[in-house]
Amino acid sequence: MAEDPSEKINEGKIDLVPMIDCIMLLLLFFILTTKFTAPEKGIASVLPTDKGQSASPPKAPVDPPKQINIVILPEGFVDGYEPSQYQAKLLQERSRLSAQNGIFPTAFLRVGGSSGIVLEGSKLNGKNNAGAESEISRISTYIETELGGEREKPGVGRKEQDPIVINCFSGLSWKFALLTYDGVRAYEIKKAGAHMGNDPKEWDKQREINFAPPRVRNYSVKELGEELYEEVHLK
Amino acid sequence: MPPGMPAGGLDKKAIMSHKKKRFGLEHADAEVDLVPMIDCIFLLLLFFMLCGRITMDQRVNDISVPPTRTAQEVKNPKEWERIVINVYGSTQAGTPPRNTILINNVKYSSLGPDSYESYIALRRVLDRAYDQATKFPDPKNSGLQLPMIVLEIRADADTEFRVVQEVQQVACDTINPNDQMKPKVSTPATMKPFVFLVFTTRKPGDH
Numbered sequence: 001m002a003e004d005p006s007e008k009i010n011e012g013k014i015d016l017v018p019m020i021d022c023i024m025l026l027l028l029f030f031i032l033t034t035k036f037t038a039p040e041k042g043i044a045s046v047l048p049t050d051k052g053q054s055a056s057p058p059k060a061p062v063d064p065p066k067q068i069n070i071v072i073l074p075e076g077f078v079d080g081y082e083p084s085q086y087q088a089k090l091l092q093e094r095s096r097l098s099a100q101n102g103i104f105p106t107a108f109l110r111v112g113g114s115s116g117i118v119l120e121g122s123k124l125n126g127k128n129n130a131g132a133e134s135e136i137s138r139i140s141t142y143i144e145t146e147l148g149g150e151r152e153k154p155g156v157g158r159k160e161q162d163p164i165v166i167n168c169f170s171g172l173s174w175k176f177a178l179l180t181y182d183g184v185r186a187y188e189i190k191k192a193g194a195h196m197g198n199d200p201k202e203w204d205k206q207r208e209i210n211f212a213p214p215r216v217r218n219y220s221v222k223e224l225g226e227e228l229y230e231e232v233h234l235k
Numbered sequence: 236m237p238p239g240m241p242a243g244g245l246d247k248k249a250i251m252s253h254k255k256k257r258f259g260l261e262h263a264d265a266e267v268d269l270v271p272m273i274d275c276i277f278l279l280l281l282f283f284m285l286c287g288r289i290t291m292d293q294r295v296n297d298i299s300v301p302p303t304r305t306a307q308e309v310k311n312p313k314e315w316e317r318i319v320i321n322v323y324g325s326t327q328a329g330t331p332p333r334n335t336i337l338i339n340n341v342k343y344s345s346l347g348p349d350s351y352e353s354y355i356a357l358r359r360v361l362d363r364a365y366d367q368a369t370k371f372p373d374p375k376n377s378g379l380q381l382p383m384i385v386l387e388i389r390a391d392a393d394t395e396f397r398v399v400q401e402v403q404q405v406a407c408d409t410i411n412p413n414d415q416m417k418p419k420v421s422t423p424a425t426m427k428p429f430v431f432l433v434f435t436t437r438k439p440g441d442h
Contacts, residue, residue: 016269023276030283041306042387042433047407049377049430103393124301125392132302132439140304170397174324174390175301177399178434182303189305213409214400217349217416 043178043185048210068112068151069234070143070184072168072176075106075118079232086232087225090171107169107176109139111146113235124175136179143183144190158192163208167231170214171224177211184209298323301392302439309387309433316384318364319435320357322402324391336402354405354412361386361406365427378423381430389435403432 074093077086094102103121110116119139123131153161164184168177188207215227298321311317321337335344336353338360343353368382386406390399404410406429411419419426 016273020269020273020276023273023280027276027280027283030280034283034286040300040309040389040435040437041303042309042435043303043306045432045434047403047428047430047432049373049375049379049381049407049428101393125299136302136304136439168396170395170400172396173392174322174394174396174399175392177396178301178303178436181434182305182436185305211400211403213404214397216418 043182045181045209048208067163067165068147070112070164070166070180071110071116071231071234072119072166072172072180073108073110073228073231074104074169074172075108077108077228077232081229081232083222083225083229085225086228087222090224090228094171102171104172107172109142109176109180111143112151114146117142119176119179121173121175124179136182139179139183140186143180144187147184147187157205158188158207159205161207163210165210165212167212167234169228169231181209181211298389298391300389300435300437303436304439306436306438309435311385314369314383315431316364316368316382317387317433318361318384319387319389320402320406322388322390322394322398324394349415351412351416354401354416357402358405358408358412361408361429362427365429379426379428381428384429385431385433386429387433387435406430406432 074090076093077089081089093104097103097105105121107119107121108116109119117138120131120135123135147164151162166177166180166184168180188209192206215223215230217223309317318338323335323337335342336357337343338357341356343356345351345353364384365382368384370380370382373379373381388399388402388406390402401410401416405412408421408426408428409419410416
């Protein structure tokens with residue numbers, strides 16, 4: 001005959017088995033559904049609402065607004081060639097890198113018309129922490145040196161500084177563009193302090209930093225060559 | 236019958252007593268003290284509840300975001316919503332690179348570099364989110380109504396930059412994926428732009 005649970009209670013003992021069952025189920029749930037990766041971080045950005053590609057070009061020619069261009073290109077593409085030559089070299093490089101899914105391992109970063117630096121993509125992948133730290137430092141130092149000189153307007157707020165436009169070749173990896181954006185932000189944080197947070201209310205106090213809008217797809221055979229030609233010659 | 240055994244044989248009680256003595260099971264019938272085990276289980280439970288993150292969020296593990304230094308903790312402002320757009324790189328989506336997007340745990344892939352199914356699906360999801368969101372007028376007086384939604388672009392480190400650019404353009408509603416990615420002809424009243432973005436990244440030491 002089964003033991004009556006009320007007898008145990010009368011004896012001052014509580015049946016712990018149902019509680020243990022529940023706890024075990026909870027434990028099992030948490031073990032199976034949790035992961036122990038470090039929480040990801042974010043970099044905030046606001047897209048401009050008053051510029052960008054327009055459906056119709058402006059009727060009267062206007063002076064281009066003053067802005068600081070930062071250019072990121074595949075390494076080894078120097079100026080002085082025609083779009084068709086850039087296109088041919090690009091296809092040749094991609095064919096050479098086919099084993100790596102056509103991903104360019106390095107990139108060339110330049111602020112305006114200054115001499116630039118080479119970015120090592122392999123240092124920004126995987127678990128190469130020491131490599132990533134040193135590469136990020138190198139990029140930040142270069143950008144700080146370039147932006148901090150004559151390009152810095154003295155005596156005005158961050159919002160009134162010349163906008164920065166990052167022009168990255170569309171076939172490069174996202175990490176090169178984001179690392180450059182990070183370097184510019186590091187400079188702005190140094191200058192602006194708290195107004196570089198992720199709170200949308202603070203975003204309108206910041207200097208304008210944007211990625212250049214992509215070229216409209218024109219489906220020409222030399223599309224990438226033309227893009228490279230423009231970016232190589234952009235100062 | 237073994238020598239020395241009584242003629243009637245041993246009764247059950249005597250056999251059990253003999254076995255308990257022999258195998259050190261004197262306390263076999265005594266109740267086990269469950270309290271230390273419960274303590275341990277509670278501690279384990281507490282550990283998993285506090286230290287683990289439940290995997291039901293919108294982030295997928297097969298995307299490796301690039302490291303940056305100025306990254307901050309992703310916190311949603313009060314009363315703002317967040318939509319995570321996972322953008323796959325060439326390493327995940329195969330060769331050659333393709334513009335594959337995962338949003339709300341649904342993956343949308345395009346068939347080729349000039350095929351825009353994933354962008355069309357993204358715009359459809361964003362249109363729905365825009366219609367349901369709380370909106371406010373653009374402070375720059377553009378006539379646009381901006382939704383109180385932050386779009387988190389979680390792109391793989393080796394995603395082609397063009398894909399990230401085009402996701403941004405689809406988000407701000409300036410190109411039309413239904414019309415071969417041509418610039419969209421629309422008025423501020425009919426546009427549904429998302430301009431508040433967060434690019435997902437990590438600190439160099441985090442994995």
